[in-house]
Amino acid sequence: MDYRLDEEQEAFVAEVRRFLDEELSREVVREVAGDERMGPHAKAFLRKMATKRWLSVSWPEQWGGLGRSPIERYLLSEELAYHGAPGAATSNAGGRIVAPVVIMFGTPEQKDRFLPPIARGEIDFALGYTEPEAGSDLASLQMRAELEGDHYVITGQKLFSTACHFAEYHWLAARTDPEAPKHRGISLFIVDLKSPGVTIEPIWTMAGERTNAVFYDQVRVPRENLIGQPNQGFYLLAKALEFERMFVTGDLRRYFDRLVGYMRERKDDSPTAADDRLARHRVAQLAIELQVCKQLSARVAWQLTVGDSSGREASVVKLFKTELAQRMSQVGLRVMGLYGQLQRGDARAPLNGRAEKFYRQSVSSTITGGTSEIQRNVIATRGLGLPR
Numbered sequence: 582m583d584y585r586l587d588e589e590q591e592a593f594v595a596e597v598r599r600f601l602d603e604e605l606s607r608e609v610v611r612e613v614a615g616d617e618r619m620g621p622h623a624k625a626f627l628r629k630m631a632t633k634r635w636l637s638v639s640w641p642e643q644w645g646g647l648g649r650s651p652i653e654r655y656l657l658s659e660e661l662a663y664h665g666a667p668g669a670a671t672s673n674a675g676g677r678i679v680a681p682v683v684i685m686f687g688t689p690e691q692k693d694r695f696l697p698p699i700a701r702g703e704i705d706f707a708l709g710y711t712e713p714e715a716g717s718d719l720a721s722l723q724m725r726a727e728l729e730g731d732h733y734v735i736t737g738q739k740l741f742s743t744a745c746h747f748a749e750y751h752w753l754a755a756r757t758d759p760e761a762p763k764h765r766g767i768s769l770f771i772v773d774l775k776s777p778g779v780t781i782e783p784i785w786t787m788a789g790e791r792t793n794a795v796f797y798d799q800v801r802v803p804r805e806n807l808i809g810q811p812n813q814g815f816y817l818l819a820k821a822l823e824f825e826r827m828f829v830t831g832d833l834r835r836y837f838d839r840l841v842g843y844m845r846e847r848k849d850d851s852p853t854a855a856d857d858r859l860a861r862h863r864v865a866q867l868a869i870e871l872q873v874c875k876q877l878s879a880r881v882a883w884q885l886t887v888g889d890s891s892g893r894e895a896s897v898v899k900l901f902k903t904e905l906a907q908r909m910s911q912v913g914l915r916v917m918g919l920y921g922q923l924q925r926g927d928a929r930a931p932l933n934g935r936a937e938k939f940y941r942q943s944v945s946s947t948i949t950g951g952t953s954e955i956q957r958n959v960i961a962t963r964g965l966g967l968p969r
């Protein structure tokens with residue numbers, strides 16, 4: 582099997598690296614790694630990326646995209662994640678997830694209205710799926726949208742809407758037919774987050790990062806903001822989840838390289854972590870698993886390129902990557918000993934507290950975007966054909 586990139590792909594990666602060398606400032610990386618995960622420098626960086634059409638890298642050219650395959654989208658995201666840049670994970674949900682669904686199901690008016698500002702990096706989206714009583718079982722969602730004249734009136738609550746404090750729009754699932762079987766009564770809306778009646782309140786995760794609870798109180802949403810047909814939202818959501826299912830290893834590779842760099846450091850003649858045989862074995866094991874993870878995620882990008890969107894391979898990557906992140910964060914702390922627990926800002930904290938922060942961050946990775954149990958369910962049923 583030949584895993585090499587072709588010439589055009591090599592040139593694309595080189596161009597991305599050059600761009601990152603020139604444009605990615607410390608301020609941007611600091612904002613993305615910070616608790617709010619976004620800030621003015623990061624937003625400005627995204628707009629510069631937009632001039633390259635990289636926020637819309639795999640949309641068709643007629644909508645302002647670059648018309649590249651999911652493989653190029655994957656290569657771009659790998660580089661962004663490795664360098665700590667925005668655009669691959671929490672931000673650019675508009676370009677990565679919303680726009681492809683609008684291109685498939687939106688009206689011509691919706692395409693004209695939303696696609697150009699997404700491609701230019703002027704607007705972004707937060708995903709509004711989860712509710713207090715609907716997470717893994719998303720079809721149980723209760724937020725209610727009632728049609729009154731030419732508006733839907735929406736009332737209810739969303740939980741863990743991560744990007745709401747910096748995004749302009751909510752990509753919102755709400756129930757439009759409470760009498761129908763639960764999968765068949767849901768619709769998908771684009772909601773301006775500045776609409777009267779929307780309240781956004783922070784929830785701080787154990788990693789100290791912000792996600793949000795969002796309350797809708799009789800929020801009036803124009804009928805033309807409904808995407809697709811009424812009550813077909815669950816099928817559109819399934820499509821949106823397909824576009825979300827591209828995982829990269831750049832963020833893990835970044836941490837791993839820094840960890841190995843830390844182990845190589847020798848400031849005096851005292852033994853270092855690199856001399857500890859057990860620690861060496863642990864990072865050697867991580868190096869193997871990282872390679873496995875990279876191959877698995879590249880495979881999903883390739884499958885999306887050839888039109889196979891069965892989802893089970895994506896579940897394999899999601900599960901493997903996030904559980905690897907947890908193993909890696911544990912090894913990091915062991916290698917650094919008690920110093921590893923020091924937080925950012927403490928002069929004695931190795932890697933400026935990255936190990937401690939990563940340990941806390943990695944906990945939620947196996948929950949967000951579908952828990953490990955749900956991924957195992959998908960692998961068992963869709964992958965192995967076991968009964969539901």
Ligand SMILES: Cc1cc2nc3c(=O)[nH]c(=O)nc-3n(C[C@H](O)[C@H](O)[C@H](O)COP(=O)(O)OP(=O)(O)OC[C@H]3O[C@@H](n4cnc5c(N)ncnc54)[C@H](O)[C@@H]3O)c2cc1C
Pocket residue numbers: 707708709710711712713714715716717718740741742743744786792945948949950951952953954955958
């Ligand atoms: C940091 C963070 C960011 C998030 N960002 C967003 C966001 O931007 N937008 C958004 O809409 N949501 C977001 N989420 C929500 C996330 O998708 C849900 O938390 C997740 O899907 C799990 O849902 P739940 O929390 O309701 O847990 P539940 O579904 O109640 O699950 C509780 C436990 O039961 C297990 N379980 C549930 N069903 C099954 C089953 N059928 N078989 C086996 N085990 C099962 C789960 O694995 C879990 O361990 C975020 C969550 C976190 C933690």
